Amino acid sequence: MKAVCWFGKGDVRVENVPEPKIINPHDAIIKVSLTAICGSDLHLYDGYMPTMEKGDILGHEFMGEIVEVGREVRNLKKGDRVVVPFPISCGRCYFCQKDMWSLCDNTNPNAWMAEGMYGFAGAAIFGYSHLLGGYAGGQAEYVRVPFADVGHVKIPADLPDEKVLFLSDILPTGYQAAEYCGIQPGDIVAVWGCGPVGQFAIKSAYLLGAEHVIAIDRIPERLRLAETFGGAETLNYEENEDVVEELKQRTGGRGPDACIDAVGLEAHGTGLGIIYDKVKQTLRLETDRPYALRQAIQACCKGGTVSIPGVYAQFADKFPIGSAFAKGLTFKMGQTHVHKYMRPLLERIQKGEIDPSAIISHRIRLDDAPIAYRKFREKEDCHIKIVLKP
Amino acid sequence: MAGEKRGEFKGINAQRTVTVNRPRADVYRFWRDFTNLTFMEHLESVSVKDDKQSHWVAKGPAGKTLEWDAVIVREVENERIEWESIQGSDMISGGLVLFKDAPGERGTEIQVVMVYDPPGGGVGAAFAKLFGENPSQKIREDLRRLKQLLETGEIPTISGQPQG
Ligand SMILES: [Zn+2]
Ligand SMILES: [Zn+2]
Numbered sequence: 001m002k003a004v005c006w007f008g009k010g011d012v013r014v015e016n017v018p019e020p021k022i023i024n025p026h027d028a029i030i031k032v033s034l035t036a037i038c039g040s041d042l043h044l045y046d047g048y049m050p051t052m053e054k055g056d057i058l059g060h061e062f063m064g065e066i067v068e069v070g071r072e073v074r075n076l077k078k079g080d081r082v083v084v085p086f087p088i089s090c091g092r093c094y095f096c097q098k099d100m101w102s103l104c105d106n107t108n109p110n111a112w113m114a115e116g117m118y119g120f121a122g123a124a125i126f127g128y129s130h131l132l133g134g135y136a137g138g139q140a141e142y143v144r145v146p147f148a149d150v151g152h153v154k155i156p157a158d159l160p161d162e163k164v165l166f167l168s169d170i171l172p173t174g175y176q177a178a179e180y181c182g183i184q185p186g187d188i189v190a191v192w193g194c195g196p197v198g199q200f201a202i203k204s205a206y207l208l209g210a211e212h213v214i215a216i217d218r219i220p221e222r223l224r225l226a227e228t229f230g231g232a233e234t235l236n237y238e239e240n241e242d243v244v245e246e247l248k249q250r251t252g253g254r255g256p257d258a259c260i261d262a263v264g265l266e267a268h269g270t271g272l273g274i275i276y277d278k279v280k281q282t283l284r285l286e287t288d289r290p291y292a293l294r295q296a297i298q299a300c301c302k303g304g305t306v307s308i309p310g311v312y313a314q315f316a317d318k319f320p321i322g323s324a325f326a327k328g329l330t331f332k333m334g335q336t337h338v339h340k341y342m343r344p345l346l347e348r349i350q351k352g353e354i355d356p357s358a359i360i361s362h363r364i365r366l367d368d369a370p371i372a373y374r375k376f377r378e379k380e381d382c383h384i385k386i387v388l389k390p
Numbered sequence: 391m392a393g394e395k396r397g398e399f400k401g402i403n404a405q406r407t408v409t410v411n412r413p414r415a416d417v418y419r420f421w422r423d424f425t426n427l428t429f430m431e432h433l434e435s436v437s438v439k440d441d442k443q444s445h446w447v448a449k450g451p452a453g454k455t456l457e458w459d460a461v462i463v464r465e466v467e468n469e470r471i472e473w474e475s476i477q478g479s480d481m482i483s484g485g486l487v488l489f490k491d492a493p494g495e496r497g498t499e500i501q502v503v504m505v506y507d508p509p510g511g512g513v514g515a516a517f518a519k520l521f522g523e524n525p526s527q528k529i530r531e532d533l534r535r536l537k538q539l540l541e542t543g544e545i546p547t548i549s550g551q552p553q554g
Contacts (some may be wrong), residue, residue: 006552023551024546025544026542058395090542094496106542112530136548144551319537
């Protein structure tokens with residue numbers, strides 16, 4: 001079968017590899033009908049994620065048809081159409097049972113590596129380094145899905161792939177980020193980063209009752225989408241030197257009640273802070289570049305919440321803890337508990353409250369993945385979200 | 391067992407603890423049947439002779455094995471099991487496992503102490519090597535497999551999957 005494989009920094013190739021087979025009793029094999037490149041796949045492409053190995057199959061956003069199930073999978077059968085959550089969760093451990101699926105105890109075969117880096121291991125993730133399990137990803141014709149009996153919802157035939165694919169990651173990720181804000185009537189929410197997660201965070205903030213959402217980015221196409229798709233007011237940080245002050249001005253001097261950092265470890269930005277971060281990241285003294293996060297902390301209203309769906313890998317410098325402390329901020333963060341949101345968000349899609357396919361900017365064949373990665377990296381032709389058809 | 395001798399003990403002594411999301415009686419019952427203990431990486435097999443005695447076979451270097459007989463010296467149902475090897479075995483070994491309710495609805499805490507005193511010579515040295523520089527880490531990995539098995543019925547793996 002064909003699969004998108006990682007070979008090094010800036011080097012992904014479509015290779016011919018053997019088809020996956022059932023290994024464990026809770027496995028299923030899925031024939032992929034649609035998959036996507038995620039912003040966080042760029043962290044791999046750019047070589048920021050350790051423990052990638054040459055030949056690893058990429059991709060954690062995918063859906064398709066079940067072609068085979070292991071003997072312990074009783075709730076799904078051949079022919080069922082499913083979207084696969086990106087964290088692999090066992091459904092039986094304490095964390096899964098408490099709805100904290102991405103913190104699952106039991107799915108990472110390389111848990112010791114994650115423990116070495118983070119002290120604890122959470123759920124494994126498809127196609128996202130050996131530290132996070134080493135499972136082959138879904139940018140391929142077929143995928144083996146462990147614990148397929150847990151959390152997968154059958155997709156009704158009348159919903160096209162493009163409307164439901166993003167249940168695998170970015171829609172729940174944006175939604176969880178907004179839910180973490182604990183939005184109260186009258187709350188103003190600011191969202192850094194108008195990539196796919198930011199777009200869904202904006203939309204979700206409104207669905208959850210936000211008074212108003214301010215979207216911050218520098219790419220005009222993304223800001224435009226934040227207006228048309230999300231209904232947000234926009235702030236281009238390349239045109240506004242002092243984002244923190246600008247946000248205060250737009251919120252009666254209070255600052256946004258909640259701030260969402262949908263950018264993560266590869267934040268772009270302007271000013272001295274970003275140069276400091278870039279130099280340190282190049283020298284590998286600092287693994288993460290928390291420019292957006294610093295602004296979010298500085299801008300946030302007293303007693304407000306900073307919600308962090310953007311991926312951070314390890315250490316961040318110049319973290320304004322004093323400001324966070326003085327303002328009594330609450331921080332909510334972490335990988336998305338996708339399984340928890342699958343069904344409720346599917347219902348919102350069915351009711352027409354949200355059409356996730358609106359953010360798709362490019363539809364290409366799996367074979368063209370290497371070009372897509374490069375263009376996505378360079379943000380040529382305003383690549384917002386690329387879906388791949390095997 | 392090890393307790394009295396720990397002061398002079400020079401072999402491998404490792405201990406670790408893990409929480410398993412299963413009732414204490416289930417976890418105890420699983421462990422009490424020593425034939426289930428092959429989730430420990432270095433064990434090839436354990437066979438049970440009678441209510442107290444068992445025969446253990448460990449994977450040694452170059453296809454060799456180390457064998458010993460063990461006897462349960464103390465047990466309290468659903469609380470603790472202590473065993474030690476019988477004189478004349480290839481290796482002096484023993485273990486103590488304690489079972490405790492975890493607070494709230496968190497299942498069972500298992501605390502394990504294992505001791506091995508391999509014989510001298512090449513086989514013993516290679517066996518010691520099997521445990522690596524950090525035998526507690528080995529026990530940690532063994533307990534992780536136990537937890538995975540008891541909670542989900544399978545041990546996660548990526549061996550046998552396709553790769554480019
Ligand atoms: Zn993703
Ligand atoms: Zn779990």
